Amino acid sequence: MPSPEIDALTQALARLPGYGPRSARRAVLHLVKRRETALAPLIAALHAVDERLATCTTCGNVDTTDPCGICADPRRDARALCVVEEVADLWALDRSRLFPGRFHVLGGRLSALDGVRPEDLSVDRLVQRVSGGEIDEVVLALNATLEGQTTAHYVAERLERHPVRITQLAHGLPVGGELDYLDEGTLAQALRARRPVA
Numbered sequence: 001m002p003s004p005e006i007d008a009l010t011q012a013l014a015r016l017p018g019y020g021p022r023s024a025r026r027a028v029l030h031l032v033k034r035r036e037t038a039l040a041p042l043i044a045a046l047h048a049v050d051e052r053l054a055t056c057t058t059c060g061n062v063d064t065t066d067p068c069g070i071c072a073d074p075r076r077d078a079r080a081l082c083v084v085e086e087v088a089d090l091w092a093l094d095r096s097r098l099f100p101g102r103f104h105v106l107g108g109r110l111s112a113l114d115g116v117r118p119e120d121l122s123v124d125r126l127v128q129r130v131s132g133g134e135i136d137e138v139v140l141a142l143n144a145t146l147e148g149q150t151t152a153h154y155v156a157e158r159l160e161r162h163p164v165r166i167t168q169l170a171h172g173l174p175v176g177g178e179l180d181y182l183d184e185g186t187l188a189q190a191l192r193a194r195r196p197v198a
């Protein structure tokens with residue numbers, strides 16, 4: 001039987017996404033066997049993040065500075081803004097390094113089922129940023145779900161009166177996707193978004 005302290009560590013790890021009791025036990029064993037090379041750096045990293053953790057008041061990103069690293073980066077294209085539902089979406093898009101501009105996290109999507117209303121999302125803040133006049137294009141990178149698309153329509157409506165180009169991610173064939181494996185929704189979107197053969 002492990003001690004209460006080791007048990008508490010295992011349970012805390014087991015609650016993390018992607019972890020279960022078995023992988024948590026393996027991680028704990030790894031940490032206690034490598035106190036200097038694994039446990040100590042982990043503790044230091046957790047401490048450093050915990051001490052400085054902040055939500056960016058401009059875009060809603062989670063970082064250790066406010067404004068976050070992306071908002072503060074002068075090399076970013078200030079004229080392009082990409083709107084996402086969650087911080088996870090921002091991180092995923094930023095990892096791809098395909099978008100040169102900055103981001104705006106709504107903090108969710110409109111949902112009658114979950115009781116998420118427009119005032120629960122940071123749409124007012126988005127309108128405020130856009131009315132600053134520096135932004136030319138707003139890319140709506142919301143999920144291709146019914147709720148994501150309802151939210152996209154709502155955001156587009158709110159931005160209607162502002163002189164910005166509003167674009168949306170194309171929803172189409174995934175790279176390497178084979179037609180007969182696709183669901184009908186994806187296939188229908190791909191067909192609707194068809195373009196001339198170059």
Ligand SMILES: [Zn+2]
Nearest residue numbers: 056059068071
């Ligand atoms: Zn930011």
